[in-house]
Amino acid sequence: MDSSRVAVIIEDDSDIRELIEVVLRQSGFEVHACNTGVEGVAAVESRRPDIVTLDLGLPDIDGFEVARRIRLFSDSYIIMLTARAEELDTLLGLESGADDYLTKPFRPRELRARVAAMLRRPRAQGAGTPTNTADGQPAAPEQQSGASNAGDWPGEVKGTPAAAGLRHNGLTLDPGTRTTQVEGDDVELTRTEFELLQALLETGRVVRTKADLVRRLRYEDYDTGSFISDADERAVEVHIGNLRRKLGDDPRAPRWLETVRGVGYRLAPSRD
Ligand code: CA
Numbered sequence: 001m002d003s004s005r006v007a008v009i010i011e012d013d014s015d016i017r018e019l020i021e022v023v024l025r026q027s028g029f030e031v032h033a034c035n036t037g038v039e040g041v042a043a044v045e046s047r048r049p050d051i052v053t054l055d056l057g058l059p060d061i062d063g064f065e066v067a068r069r070i071r072l073f074s075d076s077y078i079i080m081l082t083a084r085a086e087e088l089d090t091l092l093g094l095e096s097g098a099d100d101y102l103t104k105p106f107r108p109r110e111l112r113a114r115v116a117a118m119l120r121r122p123r124a125q126g127a128g129t130p131t132n133t134a135d136g137q138p139a140a141p142e143q144q145s146g147a148s149n150a151g152d153w154p155g156e157v158k159g160t161p162a163a164a165g166l167r168h169n170g171l172t173l174d175p176g177t178r179t180t181q182v183e184g185d186d187v188e189l190t191r192t193e194f195e196l197l198q199a200l201l202e203t204g205r206v207v208r209t210k211a212d213l214v215r216r217l218r219y220e221d222y223d224t225g226s227f228i229s230d231a232d233e234r235a236v237e238v239h240i241g242n243l244r245r246k247l248g249d250d251p252r253a254p255r256w257l258e259t260v261r262g263v264g265y266r267l268a269p270s271r272d
Helices: 014-026 037-047 063-071 085-092 108-120 141-145 191-203 210-217 230-247
Strands: 006-010 030-034 051-055 077-082 100-103 166-168 171-174 179-182 257-260 264-267
Touching (some): 014 108, 063 077, 077 108, 171 191, 191 210, 210 230
Parallel strands (some): 006 030
16 A cells, blocks of 8 residues: 555544544545635645545634645645535535535444545646655656556547547647646646546536536446535535636637536537
């Protein structure tokens, strides 16, 4: 097992903190736990974790502010924990910077499932934890686009990095470099937004249901029967909303992201 995986827990309830610690240790993480938001931000800065669990209600600064501060310097995978379902609804209406959400009380296996999903996702090159080779040199381009991610990217043209970018109506998304451009200008997307956009670019006019997109974010290649809640589907809606705003896409006359009412999303028709 990869012993370099690090987690930071930001949680003021000691029972929950201990539960999370146990789950993450069992999943192979080196765990650092903090009671307050300020300590948590400092721990993320010094430990550079792969994953952060973040309680929304903390004694000093709230989880939104903690996430905002973390996002200034870190691409860590943030799981936000909320005490009540109503809080979750508020949370999903805002751009919190979190990648995933859990409502308390939760079962250890729910947290384990989210951690497992996070671990299936490919790492962004050069962001967060270093992905360079042991001698400090960046991995060669053919390594980045080829064998290391084989099977992760069904739409990627293997072995031809120059042709690997997905294009549609002036937007380019490159899974190899994890970059997105609109008319040549870079657009900064979170990992989750990037993966949703990639999923829709790959399947074009085929409708993707919200549940299908949740599974894609969990890196489940097919319906494995894992539980998908309303909150999971709401989270997809929120991420799509944030994605539209960042791309400058108009939902009423979409250039890229078309809503199929009551079902899900697909790529808007080509304007070429
Ligand atoms: Ca709390």
